Every structure is written in C-alpha cells, then in structure tokens.
Amino acid sequence: MSNGEPPRGDPVPRPATGTPHQLDLNLLRTFLAVYRSGSFTGAGRLLGLSQPTVTTQMRTLERQTGRVLFERLPRGVAPTAVADELAVRVAPGLDMLAGAAGPDAVPGPPAEPVHLAGPAEFLCTLALPALAPLVTDGVRLRVATGLTDALLDELRAGRHDLLIATTRPRGRTVSAVPLMDEEFVLVAAPSWAERLRAPLAAEGPSVLHSVPLVTYAEDLPIARRYWRHVFGRRLSCAAAVTVPDLRGVRAAVAAGAGFTVLPRYLCADELASGALVPLHEPEDPPINTAYLVQRPGAPDNPDVIRVRDHLLHAARG
Template sequence: MSITHLRSFVEVYRQGSVSRAAHELGLTQPAVTGHIASLEAQLERKLFTRHARGVTPTVIADELASRVTGAIDVAENVLAEVRARSMRVSGTIHLCGPSDILSDLITDRIKTLMHSNLAVQLHPAVDDEPPRMLVEGRSDFAFAVKVPDDPRIEAALYGREELLLVAAPEVVERIGRETALSEALQEVPFLSYDLQRYMIRMWIEHNRMSIGNAEEAVTTPDLRALRNFVVEGFGWSVLPRYLVAAHLRSGALDVIKGPRGNPEIAYYLLWLKSAMRNPRTARAKALLLQPPGDGEAL
C-alpha cells in the first residue's frame, strides 16, 4: 500500500472532494482519482460514494482514516521540519484573528518570525472568519478562543489569560455602595464584546452569580475599544488581564473581585493540517508556539 496513495486518501477524506484534495496536494484530479481507485482495489472495498458536490466516506473509509491519518500527519510534519532546517526559508506568513490578539498578545511572536527572515501580514477577523480564512487559503494561521469542529484544521493551546471584571475607579465606588455584588452589577451599565456575552458569562458563571435580564449599554467586536470605553467610565466589563495590566498599574482601572475569583480564557493557534507539508509554514508554526524567551525552535 503506497504512502502516496494513503496521503491522497487522507486529503480526499478531509476535503470531501477529489478536486479540492488534488489542489491541496498539487496533483491532477485524475492522479488523485487513480490513487483512490488503487486503494479500493487493494482493500476490495469502496472508500467513497460519489455525488454532485463531492464524495462521502464509507464506513471502511472512516476506519482507515482513524488508523492512518495521525501517522501520515506526523510523517509529513517531520519531513517539512527537516527540510526547513536544511534550507533558508523566507516569504510572508499571514496571521488572522481578533485585532486585540494581533496587536497586544502576540507581539513577541511576530518579532521572532521577522528575526527568522519571515515577513508578517496581519488580517483582523472576528467570529467564524478565522477558520474560514484558513480553509479558503487567505491565511496561514489563525488565533481564536474556540477550536472549530473541522477535520481539516488542527489547533494548539497558545496560552491562557485571567479574566477580570474591571471598571474605572468612580464606577467601582458606585458598585461598592450596593450590598450585593450581583444586584450592583445590574444597576450599573455594562459593556460587552459580543451579543453572546462570552467573557461576561464566563466570569458570572464561574462566580455562581446572575445579572438577571440586564442589557448591555455598549457592544463592540473590538476589545481595545471596549477597554477604552471602560476607562472613560461608561460602565463595567470583563476583559483579559493582558489588555488592562497597564491601566491597572496606572490606576485608570480597578478590579472588582468575585466571591470565587477569576476564570481563565484559553487562546488557540489554528492551522490547516495540509499546510504543514510546506517547510515555511512548518517553521512558522514552531516559532509561533515556542515559549517566550526560548531560542530559535528550528
């Protein structure tokens, strides 16, 4: 059973399309079709059911994919990393994600990429845009707080940040006049990153509290804008520590402590599994994930 044929099988399985798999592999569609036909002949079983929009894996394909996909990925990643060590890798790395992460959380990693002869282009994106940009080939890597359920995408934990409930000193004083914190938070305007109140819900649920049917005074998809509004005394919000550390030190913001402390939010680096065949992206991934202060990863 040829490794090349298995490689084609894995890509067709992930893409759900022979044509898209051929594009990702840099092969012709007839070549990939031939690889699948050869595997089916050796297994004496059908691997995919063809239809107008692509292919659907059979039970046999599901079983084969579960057994070989990880090994194929590891082998290709190792080969790409070895090639990266033996050649001068250059070019542009495209990174997408929320603007606050790109500007405030990954500065040291961007510098590491630049020092390794890689240019960087940043693409602000919110909600479900980052995974879509990866799949569409518009970005090499994405930063997100959730890992999408997509077999084509792989993720690694980038880091964790403490979530703090913060407000300007005068707003904190106003909240402190109330006897119960949950009641006080309902009486004072609050600001949210999104309509789902993702970070606020994490903090409230972690502290086993409720803010009832209180509604946001301001909603914005930019955490830096949200922070600036909180600094100006618009109300309270929940923000990651990295974004407010300097303002806490200067006294522009104060922390409101919850009865059970503060939760943490995880940040993930996402990439297409198929992209790791390229030495440039394999090198960039290692550099992006190396701990701050470490030497060059490759």
C-alpha cells in the same frame, strides 16, 4: 501501505527516557523534518534519506523518549502533544545550526508571506510583538482579524496559514493545539469601583444593573460567561456601549463609562497603574483557552512552521 508510511498502531518499546540535549542530533533533525513535512516520506525527500531509514530513526527516538510522537494516518502522520512540545523545544536550536552555512552562502529568493489571522486584540497585544524577532530575520507576515468562526472557514478555504482561535475547532480537518489560557476580570474605573465594590460583595451582582455596561457585542458574550461562571446566574443587563474591539471597550471603561469584563492580559497595565480596578476577585475566575490552528496539509512555506513554533514557544513563556 501505499504511501510508504508504517502501519498504524506500531508498538513503541519501553524507553530509556531522555531530554533533547541528551538525544542524537540526527534523530532530532529527522524528527523536525517529519513534524514539518507531515510524513515520513516527505521528511526523507527533505533530508535525502530513504523512507525506511526515517521510520527506523523515528522508532529509535520514540524508544528513547518512551513516548509516541506521531499518529500514523492513511496519508502521512499527525504529531501528538508530546511531539508538539518537543518541536517547540528543539526547533530554535536546530534552525540556528542549519542557518550557520558560512559567509559564502548565497541567499535564495524570499519566502512567501505567512498569512496569520485571529482576534485583533490578541494579535496586536501579544502575537505581533512576540513575532518581531522573526520579522527582523526576514519572515514576512500578512495579518487578518475577525471572529473565529468566519476565520476558520477562510482557513479551510486556504486564505490563511495559521489562526489564533478563541474556541477549539470541531472535526479533524485542521490541526489545533492549545496556545494559552486567558483569564477574565470584572473591572471599572476607580470612581466606579469606590461606589460598587462593597455593595457588590454584600448584595451580589444585581447592584450593577444600574451601571452602564460596556461590551464587545450586543449579545454580551464575555460578560454572560463571567456571570454564569462566577455568579451562577444569567446576566440580564443590556449594553450601554458596544465596541467590536476590546481595546475600545478598555479605553471607554478606563475613562469612566461604566464597567466591563476583559481578558487580564489586555488590561494588565491598567490594573497595575490603577487606571482600572477589579470589582470582584473570585477564587475561580473564568478561563478561556486560545488555540493555534493550522490549515490542512503540510505547508510549502517553511516560515509557516517558524511562526507556529515561535508562537508556541512564546506562549509557554
């Protein structure tokens, strides 16, 4: 092929399987370079290797792991889910080894900031605390908040490097991998919970129609989903309060304003302390998957990959 990549559909020999600590470090180093550059030729330039050498090493690694690591594209390669998992596991150790350059190493100019976008609540509650060690290590961040659809358009236009999306992006113009599942919980302050839990269990969700509903938006996106999944019916309540930040919704409900549906991660402390009480605890609560989305093309800034790998690693914890 004209770009020096091997043909698509190359067969992968049957393995002997291996774990990262059993595999050749040179193969893993080459794998990480391919993963981060998005092509075999780009990895060769980074490592000073010929493209055939990189291809041979990746075939060897795929044979040893028994898994396809990259899908061959007309231009470059795309990592499989197996490659995503392997990168999360090996990148921290390989980066640490690469950084052990000795006391005489002269630091270069700082890398450009990484532009990260997503829901304000998720970023402030989970993502930014998880990224604090990278910031102390010199990574710079520029964070934008908003709704997924608008942020996706901005990502495709080049305004963001990474996006935490609440829905899976359609099409193949961006790379998206599952980041974490968020569980939704129906909650109220203890004063409301004492009055509502027993009637709700006995009579169903109609008992909530007279209770103020506090929600994220006028169209009740999270509450409607909960009603459809848990109660099997359409939510017919109107919002008493709308706050375009779930942290504000949480604060209002904890103060006794009414009831709401929140991601469990956002109200875990309040549930533990008793400031909020679950009104209903279904065996099959509604779940939403958040995705980590990367804009098209291989990033010029290596810190983009550091942030991406760190978020994936933190989410698995």
